[in-house]
Amino acid sequence: MDDTTPETPAETSDEARHASKMAKKKAARDKIMATKTEEKGLVIVHTGKGKGKSSAAFGMIFRCIAHDMHCAVVQFIKGAMHTGERDLIQAHFGDLCEFHTMGEGFTWETQDRARDVAAATKAWEKAKELIRDPANRMIVLDEINIALRYDYIPLDDVLAFLRDEKPATTHVVLTGRNAHERLIEQADLVTEMELIKHPFRSGVKAQPGVEF
Structure with missing residues (x-):
């Protein structure tokens, strides 16, 4: 005995309308995609007060690794503390991704501007080389926006280098809060992470697997 319940005319009509709507949407989308033929190296900015700026950048790094593309990370602020991303990359993907942690911790930890400037300058020189x-x-360039905000490295130098010396097919991702408006204007892709709720405000400390 067949337990299949036949569709009602109304259900059949709804399916037909949905299929027609999706077909029109696909045709319109295909028409738009046919005009997108250019490839170029992008300047990408992840900024905002919300969590996820560096995490999103590392997601793209792992995509590059998956495609056997050579890539690199330069951390401008983060110091010697171990992170999951760095440990994983250095242990398993060092042939594809260089990882340079060149900061000495957050600015309130060092409390030494000259030392922070020297560290950021060294990190920027390494970044240009890569x-x-x-x-x-x-x-x-992880947390470079913080180094720029505190004038540890000259904004004009960074903008000029990205404009004039970056190879045409190289993507550069700049992360950190308070991205300068001039950097945002020059970038090809900008995402602002919005903070809606964070457990730190409820007394929850940073935890492995979430923050590092």
């Missing part, structure tokens, strides 16, 4: 290398498809 970006200039055409073998690298993507470079993440």
Whole structure:
């Protein structure tokens, strides 16, 4: 005995309308996609008060690794504390991704501007070296926006380098709060992470697997 209940005319009509709507949407989308033919190296900015700026950047790094693309990370602020991303990359993917942690911790930890400037300057020199290398498809400059905000490295130098010296096919991702409006204007892709709720405000400390 067949227990299948036949569709009612109303259900059949709803399915037909849905299929027609999706077909029109696909045709419109395909028409738009047919006009997108250019490939270029992007300047990408992740900023905002919300969590996820560096995490999103590392997601792209792992995509590059999955595609056997050479890439690199330069951390401008984070110090010697171990993080899951760095440990995993250095242990298993060091042949594809260089990882340079060149900060000494957050600015309130060092309390030494000259030392912070020196560390940021050294990190920027390493970043330029990696970006200039055409073998690298993507470079993440983690927390560089903080270094720029505190004038540890000159904004004009960073903007001019990205405009004039970055290879045409290289992607550069800049993370950190308070991205400068001039950097946002020059970038190709900008995402602002909005803070709606965070457990830190309820007394929950940073935890492995979530923050590091």
